[in-house]
Amino acid sequence: MNDPRYPIGKFAYQGMQDDAQRLRCIKEIDQTPARLRAALAGLSTEQMDTPYRDGGWTVRQLVHHIPDSHLNAYVRFKLALTEEQPTIKTYDEARWAEMADSKTTPPEVSLTLLESLHRRWVKVLESMSAQDFVRPLNHPEHGLMTLDKLLALYAWHGPHHVAHITSLRERKGWK
Numbered sequence: 001m002n003d004p005r006y007p008i009g010k011f012a013y014q015g016m017q018d019d020a021q022r023l024r025c026i027k028e029i030d031q032t033p034a035r036l037r038a039a040l041a042g043l044s045t046e047q048m049d050t051p052y053r054d055g056g057w058t059v060r061q062l063v064h065h066i067p068d069s070h071l072n073a074y075v076r077f078k079l080a081l082t083e084e085q086p087t088i089k090t091y092d093e094a095r096w097a098e099m100a101d102s103k104t105t106p107p108e109v110s111l112t113l114l115e116s117l118h119r120r121w122v123k124v125l126e127s128m129s130a131q132d133f134v135r136p137l138n139h140p141e142h143g144l145m146t147l148d149k150l151l152a153l154y155a156w157h158g159p160h161h162v163a164h165i166t167s168l169r170e171r172k173g174w175k
Contacts, residue, residue, distance in 0.1 A: 004053035007163035011156045013149050022133065022148070025155035026125045032158030033115040036066065039165040040107060047174060048107060052164040057097050059168065062161050064102040065093060067114040073154050074121045080137040080147050081128070087138040125151065 133148040
């Protein structure tokens with residue numbers, strides 16, 4: 001039985017990527033907003049407020065979580081590119097998902113934010129050299145990590161949540 005928490009599998013980092021792998025990751029990040037928009041097309045308010053799994057966030061909360069998370073990632077990239085081994089700030093994503101903006105804001109607000117954010121983020125990613133991707137940052141919960149690993153993580157993160165929505169649609173028979 002598939003685990004509905006991980007419809008595309010858990011994140012797995014295989015180590016430093018080559019240029020072609022990085023380009024695939026950047027393309028994935030670039031395409032995430034359009035894929036999310038397509039996954040949401042035609043959903044009703046009731047469907048937006050349906051949890052993607054028992055005990056999970058609603059579709060609406062997922063939609064708002066993605067730009068919350070990706071805004072943090074964008075800032076983390078810029079910090080690591082402009083500072084020496086910065087210690088990044090973590091955030092409590094579960095508590096953020098319970099805030100009023102994540103529970104009541106129309107999804108279009110976060111879709112627009114995600115599209116704009118990703119345009120900026122992809123510009124940064126495309127400008128990076130191979131040496132830039134080995135720059136480290138210190139994650140208080142996970143220790144030192146490179147921008148290469150962070151790139152791979154976020155290339156997985158968007159599709160991971162889009163798949164939560166598309167697999168829910170499939171299970172529910174929502175067209």
